[in-house]
Amino acid sequence: MQASNTSPSTLLSVIAPDMREVDLFIRQRLDSGVPLIGQVSRYIITAGGKRLRPTLLLLVSGALGFTGPERFTLAAVVEFIHTATLLHDDVVDDSSLRRGNATANITFGNPASVLVGDFLYSRAFQMMVDVGSMRVMSVLSEATTVISEGEVLQLMNMHNADLDEEGYLHVIRSKTAKLFEASARVGAILAGASPEIETACAHYGQALGTAFQVIDDVLDYTGDAALMGKNLGDDLREGKATLPLIAAMQRGNAEQREVVKLAIENGDVDAIEQVVAIVRATGALDVARKAASDEAARAIAAAEQLPDSPHRTCLIQLAAQLLDRQT
Numbered sequence: 001m002q003a004s005n006t007s008p009s010t011l012l013s014v015i016a017p018d019m020r021e022v023d024l025f026i027r028q029r030l031d032s033g034v035p036l037i038g039q040v041s042r043y044i045i046t047a048g049g050k051r052l053r054p055t056l057l058l059l060v061s062g063a064l065g066f067t068g069p070e071r072f073t074l075a076a077v078v079e080f081i082h083t084a085t086l087l088h089d090d091v092v093d094d095s096s097l098r099r100g101n102a103t104a105n106i107t108f109g110n111p112a113s114v115l116v117g118d119f120l121y122s123r124a125f126q127m128m129v130d131v132g133s134m135r136v137m138s139v140l141s142e143a144t145t146v147i148s149e150g151e152v153l154q155l156m157n158m159h160n161a162d163l164d165e166e167g168y169l170h171v172i173r174s175k176t177a178k179l180f181e182a183s184a185r186v187g188a189i190l191a192g193a194s195p196e197i198e199t200a201c202a203h204y205g206q207a208l209g210t211a212f213q214v215i216d217d218v219l220d221y222t223g224d225a226a227l228m229g230k231n232l233g234d235d236l237r238e239g240k241a242t243l244p245l246i247a248a249m250q251r252g253n254a255e256q257r258e259v260v261k262l263a264i265e266n267g268d269v270d271a272i273e274q275v276v277a278i279v280r281a282t283g284a285l286d287v288a289r290k291a292a293s294d295e296a297a298r299a300i301a302a303a304e305q306l307p308d309s310p311h312r313t314c315l316i317q318l319a320a321q322l323l324d325r326q327t
Contacts, residue, residue, distance in 0.1 A: 012318075014310045015058045022054050022075040029076060029123060036108070040116040044104050045083055052212070053078040053183040059318075060187025060201050063311035070131050070190055077140065078183045080124040085147060085179075087117035092155065093238050135189050143182035150174025159239035161261040165246055165291075172213040173206060180209030197305065204302035204315065211295035211322050217242035218288045219325075221276050233272040239264055243291060245275070247284035256282065289323065296322050 012019070030041045054075035061071045089095070090103040091110045097103060105113040121144070128137050153171050157163050184205030188198040220235045221244050235242050241264050249257045256278045263271040279285060299319040306312045 012055060012314060014314055015055065015062060018058045018062070018072070018075075019051065019054065021072045022051075022058070022079070025072050025076045026079060029080075029127060032119070036112060037116055037119050040087075040104055040108050040112055041083070041120060043107065044086060044098075045079070047098070047101050049079075049083075051079060053082050053179055055318075056180060056183040056205055056208070056315075057187045059311050059315050060184050060204075060306075061190055063306045063309050063315065064188060064191030064193050064197070065307075066187070066191035068190065070133075071187070073127055073131055074136065074140075074186055074190070075183075077124045077127050078179060078186070080120045080127070081140070081144060081147075082179055084117040084120035084124070085151070087113045087120070088151070092151070093234070095234065133189070136186055139182050139185055139189065143178050146174050146178045150176075150178065154240070157241065159265050159267060161241055161249070161264040163241040163246065165243065168241065168243055168246055169210070173210055176213040177206045177209030180212070181205035184208075200302045200305040204299045204319075207295045207299035207302065208319055208322065211292040211299065211319070212325075214243055214288055214292040214295065215322060215325055218244055218285055218292070220244075221279050222285060233269045236263055236272055236275060237267050237269040239267040243288040244279050244284045247287035248275075248279045248282045251282040251284060251287070252278055293323055296320065 026045060027042075030038050030045070032038050057075045057078060058071060061067075086098070087104055090098060091105045091113050094105075095103050096106050103113075104116070108116075125137075125141075128140060150171055150173075154175055157167065157171065181202050182205070185198060185202040188201040193201070217235060217240075220233065220242065236245075245260055245264060249260050252260065259271065260275055260278055262268065263275050296319045300316050303312055303315040303319065306315070
């Protein structure tokens with residue numbers, strides 16, 4: 001699959017005015033009578049996130065001809081839900097770095113991070129009610145439930161070296177891809193799309209989110225910490241059996257499997273160089289990249305079912321460029 005040479009900023013220029021409206025809406029809805037809530041929320045929301053989930057909602061809405069103001073409200077909603085999950089994730093994972101900055105839990109403490117995450121969830125549902133669509137509320141409430149289940153599944157599988165690819169995919173499709181899927185589906189619902197087109201949009205979001213997470217897991221063993229803004233080897237420290245490690249154990253010899261197995265079970269970040277060498281020697285990175293490429297191709301096939309437009313072109317190119325991401 002050939003990625004477009006178009007830069008991400010040029011690629012998404014078609015929704016730049018919409019995204020400015022969303023950012024303004026986000027700032028307005030972060031207001032609270034409790035100063036710490038706004039302080040913590042702004043700290044993480046303004047820290048340079050990719051805004052991928054709002055982007056999907058806006059692109060799908062645009063591709064299907066919907067221009068109502070509800071798209072701004074719901075784009076902010078999905079960003080709030082995503083931010084709440086980040087606040088909770090970093091506490092659970094005891095993370096110290098995100099997007100090149102100290103995590104909110106390091107800066108403000110675990111209690112503040114958890115409680116402000118709760119506030120963002122609550123504010124997101126308050127904003128959903130303002131839109132007045134029971135169908136949208138059903139999709140987004142189901143998504144938050146599945147995301148929570150995915151978080152618990154991941155917690156249960158920490159330090160589990162027996163996790164297979166099917167189990168891994170189940171976790172990331174719940175934890176990460178579900179909100180991508182819901183964001184794209186909500187864009188289609190707003191536009192009053194047919195059931196077939198709505199399903200295609202949902203498939204696009206799920207495939208894109210899955211590919212995004214697989215590449216993220218690859219970058220934990222190949223990326224540049226300065227570019228990524230996170231500590232490399234964090235997945236191993238947390239005992240996460242991600243696809244590069246699963247593939248390495250499947251393809252490695254007995255000695256290599258044992259090294260990786262023990263590193264996962266013990267969260268042994270000191271073994272990171274040895275594990276990276278095994279991951280590379282066994283071709284596990286190629287296996288993971290192929291899995292991401294297959295998901296990106298599935299996303300493109302789904303997007304091609306939408307009417308031809310600059311927004312559809314952006315959806316297709318977004319999936320194609322995903323394989324080249326470095327952050």
